[in-house]
Amino acid sequence: MNYDVIIIGSGPGGYVAAIRASQLGLKTAIVERESLGGICLNWGCIPTKALLKSAQVFEYINHAADYGIKTAPAEADFGAVIKRSRGVAEGMSKGVQFLMKKNKIEVIMGTAKVKPNNKVEVRAADGSQKEITAPHIIVATGSRSRELPNLKQDGKKIIGYRQAMNLPQQPKSMVVVGSGAIGVEFAYFYATMGTQVTIVEFLDNIVPVEDEDVSKQLLRNFKKAGINVMTSSTVESVDTSGAGCKVQVKTATGTQVLEADIVLSAVGIIANLENIGLEETGIKTDKGKIVVDEFYRTGVKGYYAIGDVVTGQALAHVASAEGIICVEKIAGHHPEPLDYNNIPGCTYCTPEIASVGYTEKAAKAAGYELKIGKFPFSASGKASAAGAKDGFVKMIYDAKYGELLGAHLIGANVTEMIAEIVVARKLETTGHEILKAVHPHPTMSEAIMEATADAYGEVIHL
Known part of the structure; x- marks a missing residue:
């Protein structure tokens, strides 16, 4: 065997899995047909945040008078905004290249196809082909924009x-x-x-x-x-x-x-499953996803799949977590299966959105009796000072045991606040424990404590 592990795709699932595999002493190769970092780094998560930051800065300048600052009328240079975004993406992709070298991971550029008997065929851009082998092969080919029959993309209009x-x-x-x-x-x-x-x-x-x-x-x-x-x-x-x-x-x-x-x-998106050899290798799919167990093993020994090609939230941080669990299991460790009900979701428009766990509707449908608290940012001193009073924090608790069932935030910088709630749920923290954990003032994050206080009838600032 050429390698211990071969990973197909270098997005946030593939490259993270490769690094963890290397850390665990496995000889690792990663096959990528386009750019290291995959869609997330090059055409998704990272460059979109650069665009959104430019829009936010433009919005700040246009509302500078609200903060007592006089400016000349702002003018957006659309081409320069796009160029900055591409530059950020390129910098991040180079960072992944550095990580591959640092961790002694062999990067093979080309289009991969899985084959039976632990083989991967790689076709380079010049048409040349080679075959590589490993006892463990991970499919992490990601996804692309879904097309509707009546909305065919022409790439121009x-x-x-x-x-x-x-x-x-x-x-x-x-x-x-x-x-x-x-x-x-x-x-x-x-x-x-x-x-x-x-x-x-x-x-x-x-x-x-x-x-x-x-x-x-x-x-x-x-x-x-x-x-x-x-x-x-x-x-x-x-x-x-x-x-x-x-x-x-x-x-x-x-x-x-x-x-x-x-x-x-x-x-929406659709998984990249076509022409990668699944059928001839005997790897099963269902509803456009590769069928795997809780450690991402397919039904064919030695073949695995992670990220957007398997069932679960199509998010970068989910793919990374799946990749780590997958290779730790391969290396003989005993990782804990991923809790898909404790995955934070973040949306980076203005105001930002961040959420985790049950919605109110889903919690009721699951049969829970609820205590719900809500704290608007209009009542937050930090939000008022920042000129960002739109939005709220909504906390959902089980009335019987105080279990934190879900949280839903909309407002400035809430994507930076949701991790507290994810950790709290992981540790099975109760509402009373969050309420009695002293939060700093003035911050946006104290709205989590205030919303919890509201759920328990102890809110101070409403």
């Missing part, structure tokens, strides 16, 4: 998230189809930069996986920001024959046609 990060010029108008994290982040970015944005969402609420109170708050903020939001609506067709796009949208009250320069399809 109907685009996915990848093109949305690299448009040659700023569109005057845009229709965003889908209001998950990708949809609302791009909606916020383009609207803040001056594009007229309309969101079309099939379900009744935007950010539909979030607690309904969070959805309602974001809807208010987006409407205030001039973003047009259409829920319970579907895009029937898009006519791209003219200069722009004519988008036919079916709503509860009838059909209307929206005109826009660009249509961004943000209707």
Whole structure:
């Protein structure tokens, strides 16, 4: 065998698994067809945050007078904003290259295909092929933008998230189809930069996986920001024959046609499973995902899968955690299986959204009797001082035992606050323990304590 472990794909699942495998003394190779770091580093999590930061800075400058500062009218250089984002992504990808060298991981550039008998075929860009072997092969090929039959992406007028990060010029108008994290982040970015944005969402609420109170708050903020939001609506067709796009949208009250320069399809993702040898190797799939056990073993000995190609939240931090668990099990350790009900979800529009655990609706459906507390940032001294009073913290507890069932935050920097709640749930902390843990003042984070106090009838600042 050439290696102990071969990993296919170098996204946050693959490259993290490779580093952990190397730390555990396993001779490791990673195969990547495009750029180290995968979609997350190059075309996803990282560059989008750079775009969103530029939009936030632009928004700050435009509202400088609110903070007692006079400025000349700000002007956004769209090309420079895109260039900065690409630079951030390139820097992070180089960082992964450094980590591969540091950990003595062999990087093989090319397109991989798993084969029976612990083999991987790699085809390089020049067409040359080679075969490598290992007793343990991990598939971490990630996902791509999902296409609807009536919303085929042409990369120019109907685009996915990848093109949305690299448009040659700023569109005057845009229709965003889908209001998950990708949809609302791009909606916020383009609207803040001056594009007229309309969101079309099939379900009744935007950010539909979030607690309904969070959805309602974001809807208010987006409407205030001039973003047009259409829920319970579907895009029937898009006519791209003219200069722009004519988008036919079916709503509860009838059909209307929206005109826009660009249509961004943000209707989810699909796993990259095609042409990677699953069928001939005997690896089973179900509903577009590879079937694995709690340690990411497929039904074929020596073959594993992690990240967006398996069932579970399609998030970078989930893929990384799965990769670590997978290789620790391979190395003979005894890792704890991942608790998929304690995974934080973060959305980086303004205001930010962060949540973990049960929504109120799901907790009730699970049969819990609830104690719910809510603390608005309008009552927070730090939020008032920062000029960021929109949003709230909502804490959900089991009334019987005080178990922290879920938390739902919307507001400035809440993505930096959610980790406290994830750790608290991991440690099986009760509501009373959070309430009696002294939180610093003035901070946004004390809203977690205040919302807990509200749940137990002890709130001070409301």
